[in-house]
Amino acid sequence: MPSEPLLSPLDQAHRAAGARFTDFGGWRLPLRFASELAEHHAVRGAAGLFDLSHMAQLEVAGPQAGDGLDYALLAEHSQMPIGRAAYSMALSEDGGVIDDLIVYRLGEERFFIIANAANRAAVVEALTDRLTGFRAVLTDLTADRALIAVQGPASARIALAAGFAVAAELGYYRAVETVWRGWPVVVARTGYTGEDGFEIACPRAAAEVAWQALLAAGGPLGLVPCGLAARDTLRLEAGMPLHGHELDRQTTPFEGGQGAFARPKKVDFVGKSALAARPVAKRLVGLAGQGRQAARAGYAVAIDGERRGRVTSGALSPTLGHPIALAFIEGPAPAVGTAVEIDIRGRPARYEVTKLPFYRKETP
Numbered sequence: 001m002p003s004e005p006l007l008s009p010l011d012q013a014h015r016a017a018g019a020r021f022t023d024f025g026g027w028r029l030p031l032r033f034a035s036e037l038a039e040h041h042a043v044r045g046a047a048g049l050f051d052l053s054h055m056a057q058l059e060v061a062g063p064q065a066g067d068g069l070d071y072a073l074l075a076e077h078s079q080m081p082i083g084r085a086a087y088s089m090a091l092s093e094d095g096g097v098i099d100d101l102i103v104y105r106l107g108e109e110r111f112f113i114i115a116n117a118a119n120r121a122a123v124v125e126a127l128t129d130r131l132t133g134f135r136a137v138l139t140d141l142t143a144d145r146a147l148i149a150v151q152g153p154a155s156a157r158i159a160l161a162a163g164f165a166v167a168a169e170l171g172y173y174r175a176v177e178t179v180w181r182g183w184p185v186v187v188a189r190t191g192y193t194g195e196d197g198f199e200i201a202c203p204r205a206a207a208e209v210a211w212q213a214l215l216a217a218g219g220p221l222g223l224v225p226c227g228l229a230a231r232d233t234l235r236l237e238a239g240m241p242l243h244g245h246e247l248d249r250q251t252t253p254f255e256g257g258q259g260a261f262a263r264p265k266k267v268d269f270v271g272k273s274a275l276a277a278r279p280v281a282k283r284l285v286g287l288a289g290q291g292r293q294a295a296r297a298g299y300a301v302a303i304d305g306e307r308r309g310r311v312t313s314g315a316l317s318p319t320l321g322h323p324i325a326l327a328f329i330e331g332p333a334p335a336v337g338t339a340v341e342i343d344i345r346g347r348p349a350r351y352e353v354t355k356l357p358f359y360r361k362e363t364p
Helices: 011-016 036-045 065-072 117-130 155-161 204-221 228-237 272-277
Strands: 020-024 027-032 047-051 056-061 085-091 097-107 110-115 137-140 145-151 175-180 183-188 197-203 223-226 282-289 300-303 306-316 323-330 339-344 347-354
Touching: 011 204, 027 036, 027 223, 027 228, 036 047, 036 223, 036 228, 047 204, 056 065, 056 117, 065 110, 065 117, 085 117, 097 117, 097 175, 097 183, 110 117, 110 197, 117 137, 145 155, 145 204, 155 197, 155 204, 183 204, 197 204, 204 223, 228 306, 228 323, 282 306, 282 339, 300 323, 323 339, 323 347
Parallel strands: 047 223
Antiparallel strands: 020 027, 047 145, 056 110, 056 137, 085 097, 097 110, 145 197, 175 183, 183 197, 282 323, 282 347, 300 306, 300 339, 306 323, 339 347
16 A cells, blocks of 8 residues: 655645645645746746755754765765855765755754755665764754745845845855744755745744745735746756756766766765766756657657667746757767757657756846
8 A cells, every 4th residue: 555645734725725736755745836837937037935845854963074974975065164055965886876965054063954855765874874983963854844945036035025034145055044933944045946046944833834924925026836847847947957867876976967066086985986987878968949849758869860868857948938858868978059859759859959057047
C-alpha cells in the first residue's frame, strides 16, 4: 500500500483557495491555483508566492561544522562569511550528484541547509556518515518548519510591507536570522525562478500567518499564489537544473553544467578523486525551437541524422513565446547555433543550440 503523502502546514489554506494538487517528493502540493500561465507571468511582471515547505531544512552546528561540510559537500563552506549563502552538492563516491542544495552560514559554528524533498533521507544519511569524526552535529528540522518564497520584481516591496524589515538591506545570496511577529525566522535573498526574491524559513506554527501577511501585502502589487507548474517553467527559462532531470547519481557536476561550483583545490571532499579521473561523457546544453511544439523529458535529440542525446526538461516558454529545452548531448559539446532535431511523437522538430540561461531578468 502506498503511504499517504505528507501535508504542508499550509495545506488547508491551499484547499480553501481552490488549489489543484499533485504528489511531489512524497508531499501533496499545489500544482496550480488558477492558470499556470497567469502565475508564470505574475512572477515575471510582479510577484508570486510559493509554498516550499516540502523542502528539507537541516542544521549543522559545532566547532568543526565548516570543516565537516567542506569534506561532505562539493563547495567550500568553512570560508563562507556569516550571512552568506552558497550553492553546493552532496556527491557520491563516484562523483554522481546525490542532491544539489543551498548552504547558509548563520553563525561562526552554525550552518543552515535547504535540500530537495525527495532526497532528504539520502542527504541526512550522507551528512550523518561524513560528519563522523568532526565536532559537528546534524539536526533535521523539516518536520517542525515551513518555507515560503516570494519571487518577482515586486518581492522586496512586498516583503517590507509584510514586516520583514531585513529585506531592505539584504543582498543577493545573503541570509539573516531575525524575529518576525515573535517568531524566529531565516530570511534569504535566494530563489529558483530567475527573478529577485526571498525565501523565508519559519516555524510550522507561523506558516499560515506569514502566508496571509505576504498575500495581503502583495495583492495590491500584483502578487498571486503559485504552484509547482509555474515554478518549473520559471526555473527552466532561467536554465536552472532540477534533480532527477539535469542532475542525478549518474551525472557529475561537470556533465550537469554545474562544474563552476567545484573546488578542485580543496584538500579533500567526497567524490573529489572520482571527478578528477572520470571523463565527461555528456554535456548539458540549451535548445531553442520554433512554432508551438514543446519537447519533453526523454525525447531523442539528433545531430546530422545521428542520435546524440536526450531532452531532460522542455516546455513552451511563456515569457519567450517559443519552445525551449535542456538536453544531454553525448560527446563534444555542439557550438551555439548548431541545428538539432528532436523526435516529438514521431515527427522531427528543428531546434538550435543556444546560450543559457534562456531568460535573464532586466537589471536597472
